[in-house]
Amino acid sequence: MARREWPLEELTAGVRAGDRRALARAISLVENGDPLAYPLVRELYSETGRAAIVGVTGPPGVGKSSLVGALVAHLRALGRTIGVVSVDPSSPFSKGALLGDRIRLADHFNDPGVYIRSMSSRGHLGGVAESTLQAVLLLDASGKDIVFVETVGAGQSDVEVTGIADTVLLVLMPGSGDSIQALKAGIMEIPDVIAINKMDHPAAKTMLNEVRSIVRLAEPDRRPPIVLTDAVRGENVAELWEKLEEHRVALESDGRLEERRRRNLAGEVFAIASSRARSHLDAAVRGDPELARLLDAVERRELDPLSAVREIMEKVFEVDGREKAREV
Amino acid sequence: MARREWPLEELTAGVRAGDRRALARAISLVENGDPLAYPLVRELYSETGRAAIVGVTGPPGVGKSSLVGALVAHLRALGRTIGVVSVDPSSPFSKGALLGDRIRLADHFNDPGVYIRSMSSRGHLGGVAESTLQAVLLLDASGKDIVFVETVGAGQSDVEVTGIADTVLLVLMPGSGDSIQALKAGIMEIPDVIAINKMDHPAAKTMLNEVRSIVRLAEPDRRPPIVLTDAVRGENVAELWEKLEEHRVALESDGRLEERRRRNLAGEVFAIASSRARSHLDAAVRGDPELARLLDAVERRELDPLSAVREIMEKVFEVDGREKAREV
Numbered sequence: 104m105a106r107r108e109w110p111l112e113e114l115t116a117g118v119r120a121g122d123r124r125a126l127a128r129a130i131s132l133v134e135n136g137d138p139l140a141y142p143l144v145r146e147l148y149s150e151t152g153r154a155a156i157v158g159v160t161g162p163p164g165v166g167k168s169s170l171v172g173a174l175v176a177h178l179r180a181l182g183r184t185i186g187v188v189s190v191d192p193s194s195p196f197s198k199g200a201l202l203g204d205r206i207r208l209a210d211h212f213n214d215p216g217v218y219i220r221s222m223s224s225r226g227h228l229g230g231v232a233e234s235t236l237q238a239v240l241l242l243d244a245s246g247k248d249i250v251f252v253e254t255v256g257a258g259q260s261d262v263e264v265t266g267i268a269d270t271v272l273l274v275l276m277p278g279s280g281d282s283i284q285a286l287k288a289g290i291m292e293i294p295d296v297i298a299i300n301k302m303d304h305p306a307a308k309t310m311l312n313e314v315r316s317i318v319r320l321a322e323p324d325r326r327p328p329i330v331l332t333d334a335v336r337g338e339n340v341a342e343l344w345e346k347l348e349e350h351r352v353a354l355e356s357d358g359r360l361e362e363r364r365r366r367n368l369a370g371e372v373f374a375i376a377s378s379r380a381r382s383h384l385d386a387a388v389r390g391d392p393e394l395a396r397l398l399d400a401v402e403r404r405e406l407d408p409l410s411a412v413r414e415i416m417e418k419v420f421e422v423d424g425r426e427k428a429r430e431v
Numbered sequence: 432m433a434r435r436e437w438p439l440e441e442l443t444a445g446v447r448a449g450d451r452r453a454l455a456r457a458i459s460l461v462e463n464g465d466p467l468a469y470p471l472v473r474e475l476y477s478e479t480g481r482a483a484i485v486g487v488t489g490p491p492g493v494g495k496s497s498l499v500g501a502l503v504a505h506l507r508a509l510g511r512t513i514g515v516v517s518v519d520p521s522s523p524f525s526k527g528a529l530l531g532d533r534i535r536l537a538d539h540f541n542d543p544g545v546y547i548r549s550m551s552s553r554g555h556l557g558g559v560a561e562s563t564l565q566a567v568l569l570l571d572a573s574g575k576d577i578v579f580v581e582t583v584g585a586g587q588s589d590v591e592v593t594g595i596a597d598t599v600l601l602v603l604m605p606g607s608g609d610s611i612q613a614l615k616a617g618i619m620e621i622p623d624v625i626a627i628n629k630m631d632h633p634a635a636k637t638m639l640n641e642v643r644s645i646v647r648l649a650e651p652d653r654r655p656p657i658v659l660t661d662a663v664r665g666e667n668v669a670e671l672w673e674k675l676e677e678h679r680v681a682l683e684s685d686g687r688l689e690e691r692r693r694r695n696l697a698g699e700v701f702a703i704a705s706s707r708a709r710s711h712l713d714a715a716v717r718g719d720p721e722l723a724r725l726l727d728a729v730e731r732r733e734l735d736p737l738s739a740v741r742e743i744m745e746k747v748f749e750v751d752g753r754e755k756a757r758e759v
Contacts, residue, residue: 141737148735164612236736255618280606284492290583365730372729373712376740376747380708383750384701401700402693407476408564409469412704419704420748422711 111139115146121184121245123218130220133237144237147244152364154186154243155351158268159253165276166300167191169334170343171251175217177340183249186242189221190235191255218242230378236371239267266370269360270350272296272343273327275314277306286317293321295350298343302331380420387419394418439467443474449512449573451546458548461565472565475572480692482514482571483679486596487581493604494628495519497662498671499579503545505668511577514570517549518563519583546570558706564699567595594698597688598678600624600671601655603642605634614645621649623678626671630659708748715747722746 109117109128117125132140159167168189175185222234235252242250252267265271273294275282285291297318299310311331318326328346332339354360388394397414400406416422437445437456445453460468487495496517503513550562563580570578580595593599601622603610613619625646627638639659646654656674660667682688716722725742728734744750 145735145738149732152732162609162612163616163618164609233737240735255613255616276608278606278608280604281490281492281609284490285583288491288583290491368729368736369726372726372736372739372743373709373716375736376712376743377705377709379740379744380712380748380750381701381705383748384704384708388701398697398700401696404477404480407473407568408696408700408703409561410473411700412707415700415704416707420708420711420750422708422748 111142111146114139115143118143118147118241118245119150121215121247123215126218126241126245127220129241130222130238133241134222134234136234140237144240148240151240151243154239154247154250155348156239156243156267156269157249157251157347158265158271159251159274160255160265160271160294161274162279162282163191163255165274165279166334167253167255167274170274170298170300170332170340171253173332173334173337173340174251174344176337177344178249179214179216184216184247185218186239186245186247186250187217187219187253188235188238188242188250189219189253190231191221191253218245218247230375230382232371232374232378236267236375266367266374268367269354269363270295270347272298272347274298274300275310276301277304277310279310283310283313283317286314293318293325293327295327296343296346297327297329298332299329300332300334302333302338307331384415384419388415391418439470439474442467443471446471446475446569446573447478449543449575451543454546454569454573455548457569458550458566461569462550462562464562468565472568476568479568479571482567482575482578483676484567484571484595484597485577485579485675486593486599487579487602488583488593488599488622489602490607490610491519491583493602493607494662495581495583495602498602498626498628498660498668499581501660501662501665501668502579502672503547504665505672506577507542507544512544512575513546514567514573514575514578515545515547515581516563516566516570516578517547517581518559519549519581546573546575558703558710560699560702560706564595564703594695594702596695597682597691598623598675600626600675602626602628603638604629605632605638607638611638611641611645614642621646621653621655623655624671624674625655625657626660627657628660628662630661630666635659712743712747716743719746 109125114125114129118129129140129143131137132143159171161167168191171187175187178185220238222231222238239250239252252265254265271294273282273296275297276299282291286293297314299307299314301307311329314329318329321327328349330339330343330346332343334340351360354363388398394415397406397411401408401411437453442453442457446457457468457471459465460471487499489495496519499515503515506513548566550559550566567578567580580593582593599622601610601624603625604627610619614621625642627635627642629635639657642657646657649655656677658667658671658674660671662668679688682691716726722743725734725739729736729739
């Protein structure tokens with residue numbers, strides 16, 4: 104596809120109309136931190152909030168991408184339009200290796216009702232949280248009914264990313280012992296829906312029982328449904344979608360969806376601002392020999408780390424770097 | 432133990448002398464973000480850098496604490512003094528439940544050559560990264576030969592904490608399928624030494640082979656040794672310590688230790704400064720009705736998130752919040 108320049112107005116109209124080349128260009132701008140991305144999303148923001156945002160998380164190798172692929176196939180058959188944003192560096196989406204017809208996801212690449220995109224985590228000011236949020240907003244504005252956000256993680260560093268979702272799906276498989284332990288220890292947050300993929304594995308039943316026993320520890324109204332799936336064969340994919348939709352409908356019916364979105368958006372703004380503060384810090388120290396000298400003094404054990412932090416904060420942010428722990 | 436007030440000078444001298452009540456008080460100050468903690472660590476900082484810092488990471492439930500307990504017993508028998516800082520909320524150290532004589536760690540609580548402390552992650556300005564670093568520096572200044580830092584995590588959000596360590600030990604057990612996948616996918620960093628604990632488990636051999644096949648993908652000089660252990664029975668604990676020590680000796684002999692410590696300290700300073708920037712942001716938005724109104728506008732889809740970020744950055748940090756992606 105020949106690269107062409109898009110005037111902002113045309114790009115905005117293209118995204119709004121769901122044109123895939125416009126979407127591709129727009130998300131690239133976002134991903135590269137291009138100055139044009141900013142007015143583009145600003146322009147379209149008032150038209151967002153209509154898509155159902157489903158976060159799909161879980162350790163690598165459990166089949167998240169295949170399951171998303173199977174859900175896409177199911178939803179297309181129902182006539183729904185779909186966006187997929189993958190921020191999992193280990194995802195087959197990211198690797199361009201789409202498992203061919205095994206998950207039949209390649210088919211969707213020519214389907215105008217589906218747009219699939221993996222985000223690189225290459226650094227720009229607001230980091231991956233920022234580009235993911237912007238990409239999701241663009242897909243939302245393009246009129247997609249459902250947007251999946253696929254992330255890796257044991258439920259920790261991906262907080263900011265699943266913080267976009269209306270509904271969080273955790274995918275596990277037989278052998279996901281570490282995630283089970285993390286759930287049990289309360290280190291990983293209980294998601295809204297759990298899928299145990301590769302249901303034909305001999306240890307699937309054991310895993311189901313373990314997950315059940317953990318889920319029972321949660322408050323009765325916070326206990327997520329658990330679905331045994333097989334993404335490759337498409338088994339129980341319809342049931343999984345039913346549970347995901349039920350969760351959202353329940354949220355919507357009692358006003359919790361609005362509340363969750365308020366919290367999510369505030370969280371996103373904070374995450375992006377912190378990420379930018381960090382980038383700013385990084386650039387300032389790298390560009391300022393005086394600040395670089397502070398780090399040298401720390402390394403020579405002449406200046407303690409907190410004194411260095413204090414001086415850096417004062418210099419970079421004009422913020423009083425002293426402890427004010429009582430205030431926060 | 433009756434609470435008593437320590438004048439700064441006496442506290443400094445107490446920590447320096449390795450007095451456990453002084454250490455306990457000093458680490459509490461650090462943990463609470465008390466203003467006194469700051470001059471205390473500043474005073475002692477020039478006396479740090481002598482202890483060997485060993486980061487112990489791995490998913491919950493694999494027996495990290497038991498293994499640290501077994502290493503402590505082994506090292507005490509060799510006459511070495513030891514500090515342990517646990518930042519794993521699921522650790523038995525944190526729960527005060529020390530598994531009694533099962534790991535015989537309770538014994539060490541009366542041993543003046545050992546100081547064990549779990550850090551709460553309750554928030555103060557610089558977060559857990561800051562209090563952990565400060566606690567490690569205090570233990571180092573108190574003359575401990577070895578300081579263990581125990582953290583949970585699939586190798587992601589604990590980056591800042593293992594960033595203190597000279598040597599990183601990853602503990603796995605049979606069933607740690609998710610960690611294996613994360614290592615394989617390159618999402619979890621290859622550590623310096625790997626222990627597979629609960630070696631008598633029937634699946635231990637399979638796990639060992641899986642870990643071996645992953646480790647072989649690393650550069651020959653970056654392949655960590657793998658030790659099968661049983662913490663409860665103390666099996667192969669001496670061998671594990673040997674590997675940990677060998678790693679450090681190798682680092683020291685070719686100047687990489689110094690380089691690693693330089694990188695670690697710079698990383699810590701950044702982590703703490705970013706954490707403070709985030710706390711500052713949080714406090715500013717909560718305390719400023721104008722900034723809170725920005726978030727409301729985002730939630731009503733009237734103002735897009737990045738415009739809000741820009742205004743917040745300008746107001747809070749007096750930093751130009753516009754994209755300057757090319758620079759960083």
